[in-house]
Amino acid sequence: MMGQVTNSEDFSNPIRFQGKETESRCSDAVFLRRTYLVMTGQLPAAGQAQVFLESKKADKRSLLIDELLESEAYVKYMVMRWGDILRIKSEFPSNLWPNGVQAYNRWLYEKISSNTPYDVFVRELLLSQGSNYRSPAVNFYRAFLKRTPENIYQNTTLLFLGNRKFNDQGYLCFSQIKYKTSKEWKEEIIYIDNQLKPVVKSVKINKNSAIPLTAGEDWRKAYTDWLTDKQNRRFAAVMANRMWFWVFGKGIVQEPDDWGAHNPPSDPALMNLLTDRFIDSGYDMKSFFKLILNSDLYQSESYTGSLFASRRMPAEVLVDALADMTGISDEYRSRVPEPFTIYPQGTRAVDLGDATVSSTALELFGRVSRDISLESQRSDALTSRQLLYLMNSSELEERIRKSPVLNDICKRERNIPGICREITLSTLSRFPTQEEIALYRKYAETNQLSLRNLASEILWTQINSIEFLYIH
Amino acid sequence: MKRLCTLLIIISFLTSGTFAQQAKSVILIYLDGGPSQTDTFDPKPDATRDIYGNLKGFCQTNVPDIILGEKLPLLAKIADKYSLIRSMTHGANGHETGHYAMITGDLSGGSVVYPSYGAVISYIKKDSYKGILPPYISLTAANNRFNEGGFLGNAYKSFDTGGAPEKGFFEVEGIINRFVKPDDFKKRTQLLKDFELQNKVTKTPEYTLLVDSFRRVNTEFIFGESRRAFDLSSESKEVRERYGMHRLGQSCLAARKLVEAGVPFINVRTTGWDTHKKHFQRMNEMLPELDQALSALLADLDEKGLLESTIVVCGGEFGRTPRVLWEAPWNGGRAHFGKAFSYLVAGGGFIPGKVLGKTDKTGEEIIERKVYPADLIGTIYQLMGIDPKGTLPHISEGALPILPSLGKQGQSNGLLYEIIKK
Numbered sequence: 001m002m003g004q005v006t007n008s009e010d011f012s013n014p015i016r017f018q019g020k021e022t023e024s025r026c027s028d029a030v031f032l033r034r035t036y037l038v039m040t041g042q043l044p045a046a047g048q049a050q051v052f053l054e055s056k057k058a059d060k061r062s063l064l065i066d067e068l069l070e071s072e073a074y075v076k077y078m079v080m081r082w083g084d085i086l087r088i089k090s091e092f093p094s095n096l097w098p099n100g101v102q103a104y105n106r107w108l109y110e111k112i113s114s115n116t117p118y119d120v121f122v123r124e125l126l127l128s129q130g131s132n133y134r135s136p137a138v139n140f141y142r143a144f145l146k147r148t149p150e151n152i153y154q155n156t157t158l159l160f161l162g163n164r165k166f167n168d169q170g171y172l173c174f175s176q177i178k179y180k181t182s183k184e185w186k187e188e189i190i191y192i193d194n195q196l197k198p199v200v201k202s203v204k205i206n207k208n209s210a211i212p213l214t215a216g217e218d219w220r221k222a223y224t225d226w227l228t229d230k231q232n233r234r235f236a237a238v239m240a241n242r243m244w245f246w247v248f249g250k251g252i253v254q255e256p257d258d259w260g261a262h263n264p265p266s267d268p269a270l271m272n273l274l275t276d277r278f279i280d281s282g283y284d285m286k287s288f289f290k291l292i293l294n295s296d297l298y299q300s301e302s303y304t305g306s307l308f309a310s311r312r313m314p315a316e317v318l319v320d321a322l323a324d325m326t327g328i329s330d331e332y333r334s335r336v337p338e339p340f341t342i343y344p345q346g347t348r349a350v351d352l353g354d355a356t357v358s359s360t361a362l363e364l365f366g367r368v369s370r371d372i373s374l375e376s377q378r379s380d381a382l383t384s385r386q387l388l389y390l391m392n393s394s395e396l397e398e399r400i401r402k403s404p405v406l407n408d409i410c411k412r413e414r415n416i417p418g419i420c421r422e423i424t425l426s427t428l429s430r431f432p433t434q435e436e437i438a439l440y441r442k443y444a445e446t447n448q449l450s451l452r453n454l455a456s457e458i459l460w461t462q463i464n465s466i467e468f469l470y471i472h
Numbered sequence: 473m474k475r476l477c478t479l480l481i482i483i484s485f486l487t488s489g490t491f492a493q494q495a496k497s498v499i500l501i502y503l504d505g506g507p508s509q510t511d512t513f514d515p516k517p518d519a520t521r522d523i524y525g526n527l528k529g530f531c532q533t534n535v536p537d538i539i540l541g542e543k544l545p546l547l548a549k550i551a552d553k554y555s556l557i558r559s560m561t562h563g564a565n566g567h568e569t570g571h572y573a574m575i576t577g578d579l580s581g582g583s584v585v586y587p588s589y590g591a592v593i594s595y596i597k598k599d600s601y602k603g604i605l606p607p608y609i610s611l612t613a614a615n616n617r618f619n620e621g622g623f624l625g626n627a628y629k630s631f632d633t634g635g636a637p638e639k640g641f642f643e644v645e646g647i648i649n650r651f652v653k654p655d656d657f658k659k660r661t662q663l664l665k666d667f668e669l670q671n672k673v674t675k676t677p678e679y680t681l682l683v684d685s686f687r688r689v690n691t692e693f694i695f696g697e698s699r700r701a702f703d704l705s706s707e708s709k710e711v712r713e714r715y716g717m718h719r720l721g722q723s724c725l726a727a728r729k730l731v732e733a734g735v736p737f738i739n740v741r742t743t744g745w746d747t748h749k750k751h752f753q754r755m756n757e758m759l760p761e762l763d764q765a766l767s768a769l770l771a772d773l774d775e776k777g778l779l780e781s782t783i784v785v786c787g788g789e790f791g792r793t794p795r796v797l798w799e800a801p802w803n804g805g806r807a808h809f810g811k812a813f814s815y816l817v818a819g820g821g822f823i824p825g826k827v828l829g830k831t832d833k834t835g836e837e838i839i840e841r842k843v844y845p846a847d848l849i850g851t852i853y854q855l856m857g858i859d860p861k862g863t864l865p866h867i868s869e870g871a872l873p874i875l876p877s878l879g880k881q882g883q884s885n886g887l888l889y890e891i892i893k894k
Contacts, residue, residue, distance in 0.1 A: 092568040146583040303675040369619030371585040384686040388646035
């Protein structure tokens, strides 16, 4: 089977290309664009792309991986990914309110930039207490419309064990959670009522595990100890698979939040290996990314049915790319609190951090509404209406025509091959071919276009191309 | 699972054919922010100044016993074309919860986010509706307080036209582009075609097929009938002025044209109704526009024989406090009021010239026939040939009721049989 890992040797030396017959290694340009997009949610700038493509270093791919994982863009993109499944938004149904949203995002930013081990990160979330403004992780408990122990428990298992658990008593571990308001506007305190007497001595989670409920203690702690224990392989496997899904576009267990006997991993050996590696690393997310990004499996070409699923750029990434290439960003508005806030020009969609803040284009491309904690709520399928926007929107056309980025390129380059190179590098992260340059040249001559108008036509053509729209 | 749900829906349709579809389209005129019922559809001229404020007068309509606020004289002349609901209630005073309730009918407080009724209608009509225009269109943009697609997903959200219909040139996002002439558009699509023929990076032929088919559909969309449906300049000056040369008026005219094109759900959204301050000044500015646009739309639909098959609904996420807040900082404002407010309904099987429900003499309590959001939306579904007791498919929960609150104590009080035709 393609992509099957037969022994851990293949995977432990991932940089060397093993020369599997069915796989061929993707080009540097494809690797560059793919890695930037999946790890940072951004395209490389023209200059960055050129340096990488022209570099003769043998290890330039792994150097780029290291560089991107240390970048701020990586942290911000991960904050967005987590924000989606933690359902961070000001208004309905999470109702975190802007102050809570900001505190929660800042907390996530700190956790990810310091590469906090995953088990520690989950413990901090689940054991949080206090004010939603001062103790940001408690927003985990605040973001529930239905604040019953059952609902909190089901959502917790969905996030960290890959499915909603209905049939055990685990919810009792969350039955001490209480909410109270303060005199501060929209502030809420989440606390543990430790006067509550346990209704059972211990909670049976599965055949082998029972969690003791001791009077006077925080029962969430006993649950979290069990959850994050190294013996609980499912905990590590779900996150390993989630990270794999973020990178490859398709989980080894797919959907990544539909675990269970009915839906086994497509490659159990690979899933086991990845789980081992993640546990052995001490739940180190960055080193896990490093491992899979350096693998042959990641660095092979994508085609119909390949392990790396080529897919449309996510909404935020696409909208940010259009802003970068034209030099003019979309306008984002927040309706709370009143009076409405309009975000400053240059704000990135990836950084909004709040599903209540939006723009028409962002909605059109299927930005996640953050209503449920399922990865599948994000649809990267292309629709006819999205293409209509790219083909014929006045708003986008105006940005292309007025683009300060294109103005600069034309002023600097002054000839057709020069503007082709710069636009192609920034849009498609590669050099243009001779045939492409000839095609644009002929188009300019036939239609008697100025260099600046040709630049607009080239950019329009490229952002409407399949090569641009999809991550290959 | 999805397939199973679809099947269940089909079966439920086949088995529950106890009502006939009367309407083909819905126009929702959404007064975003929450309009004052006291100054519009439920005036209280016999109360005190603390209630009627600066608008003590009223209009006697052409239907005995029905009066309207003094700023709605044109609507008063045609009260035999619509009915009023004066007992809408959901109790929510926050914009987001009020909006969610009025646009989904869901008061159940569950953890599932429901789709708006526009999204539900466009979902259910997706196979029977054959038009080239999107089935759910907002003039000029939807309210994005929550995800309108709900659990049905983004595909069923509204198409926002953008642009400004009140200007000479109504630019519709993606369809009518003021910069690119049709000839230039054809030239650049040829360039794109040539570019892709040479391309060696794309190795997934199914995407090429998909994108090609979308491009064909869109080109037809840009040059075909759809362009005409949005072209307000094809209407006479007289007609345009009848609706009023303002955003609301021209949006209503565009809505009528979209009904003629067969679009099942059109949302005309007008903002600025959240009048905490300068309330009466704002009413003096806004009500004449509403009066003109809405009365022109109803009369025009009626004259063209379209009102019978078109439901017109008008209201917001809640009403406003009947009691005026004279004190600072409001200085004569009205606050949010979800306890008792009004909606106007017309056409598509609604009986005209009626008033459903009643509030007390100050308008602060409902004293007759409470109407909950699910009752109104369920009635609209029924008139559109959709079973209000049917189900919708949810990605992980299986089939869910289309209106979870319908029939529940405190969340519903029955469909509006009093004001629909048998």
